[in-house]
Amino acid sequence: MAEAALPIRTVLVFGAGGQVGFELLRAAWTPGLRPVGLTRAAGDVTDPAAVAAAIAAHRPALVVNASAYTAVDKAESEPEPAFAVNRHGPANLARACADAGVPLIHISTDYVFDGASKATPWREDDPVAPQGVYAASKLAGEEAVRDLLPADHVILRTAWVFGAHGHNFVKTMLRLARERDELRVVADQRGCPTPAAGIADAIAAIARLRLAPAPAEAHRWTPGTFHYAGAPATSWHGFAERIVDRAAERIGRRPPVRAIATADFPTPAKRPANSVLDTALITRTYGIAPADWEAALDRMLDEILDHSQTVRAGA
Numbered sequence: 001m002a003e004a005a006l007p008i009r010t011v012l013v014f015g016a017g018g019q020v021g022f023e024l025l026r027a028a029w030t031p032g033l034r035p036v037g038l039t040r041a042a043g044d045v046t047d048p049a050a051v052a053a054a055i056a057a058h059r060p061a062l063v064v065n066a067s068a069y070t071a072v073d074k075a076e077s078e079p080e081p082a083f084a085v086n087r088h089g090p091a092n093l094a095r096a097c098a099d100a101g102v103p104l105i106h107i108s109t110d111y112v113f114d115g116a117s118k119a120t121p122w123r124e125d126d127p128v129a130p131q132g133v134y135a136a137s138k139l140a141g142e143e144a145v146r147d148l149l150p151a152d153h154v155i156l157r158t159a160w161v162f163g164a165h166g167h168n169f170v171k172t173m174l175r176l177a178r179e180r181d182e183l184r185v186v187a188d189q190r191g192c193p194t195p196a197a198g199i200a201d202a203i204a205a206i207a208r209l210r211l212a213p214a215p216a217e218a219h220r221w222t223p224g225t226f227h228y229a230g231a232p233a234t235s236w237h238g239f240a241e242r243i244v245d246r247a248a249e250r251i252g253r254r255p256p257v258r259a260i261a262t263a264d265f266p267t268p269a270k271r272p273a274n275s276v277l278d279t280a281l282i283t284r285t286y287g288i289a290p291a292d293w294e295a296a297l298d299r300m301l302d303e304i305l306d307h308s309q310t311v312r313a314g315a
């Protein structure tokens, strides 16, 4: 007898045009789950009617919010759009998910902590103290999700995101390594570089446990707030050294990377000195280990540098 076809259930991704959104659409989802991505044009999270209409149209089994206003410095001079996307956006999604009876996975940030009052990695239950507009808007988004969808959400706090698609530190360092004879990079801020693909895999694993757990599963869907980031922790300077080292042969240059202090590189938004996230809780609860960012960096460089060489060779 032919096997019955598995019903396909939709995981609806808002903010599909971003680094994490892009990886969510190409992640390995468990059979029976299919990601559908909405860019800002197709699903503006600041518009409650658009959010409700998208959820009514796609009838998802789960929603992921990968949208965000991520211009950390610009947010200092334009708080309204930052709060519109980072606070009202998740609030609109959480309300619509509550109405539709659908779980929500939302992404937040290490910036909810002050980055200074503790020298060890931040745990989920450490006191929050956002230091700028972006940070405050992201914390307000977390609070809205907890208030509006208390029993059926997962919030993943992450940090220092990089991937093949979109803007990030890796791409900035590659550009500077091609243009400059020396790079100057902050060495007194520590954090966890995190591959966007790792975040997508973690979300796919959590979604699977909510929607399609295997019998006798060792872990189960547990609502709440979790830290997910790459390991090992490093400084921006250490991250830059690694990027330039691994790309040197392919870009034909290896400029020195000079260590500077935060005070030498003033920015409108204050940056946390200690951004390192403790990821033990997500490992214990979901069996999800921190991402190996060095291996992920190699994969990203293979993808973007080998591709650009092919394009150049064929041009």
Ligand SMILES: NC(=O)c1ccc[n+]([C@@H]2O[C@H](COP(=O)([O-])OP(=O)(O)OC[C@H]3O[C@@H](n4cnc5c(N)ncnc54)[C@H](OP(=O)(O)O)[C@@H]3O)[C@@H](O)[C@H]2O)c1
Residues within 6 Å of the ligand: 014, 015, 016, 017, 018, 019, 020, 021, 039, 040, 041, 043, 044, 045, 046, 065, 066, 067, 068, 069, 070, 085, 089, 107, 108, 109, 110, 138, 158, 159, 160, 161, 162, 166, 167, 196
């Ligand atoms: N990047 C990091 O280093 C970092 C660190 C910690 C936490 N996070 C968090 O990780 C998550 C994913 O970040 P990411 O790096 O993937 O961000 P990203 O690359 O900046 O992508 C964010 C996406 O959200 C979209 N968006 C903006 N406003 C929107 C709206 N009103 N409605 C729908 N979509 C909208 C953007 O579209 P447009 O391109 O049209 O603007 C963009 O495609 C965010 O929650 C972020 O706060 C990021």
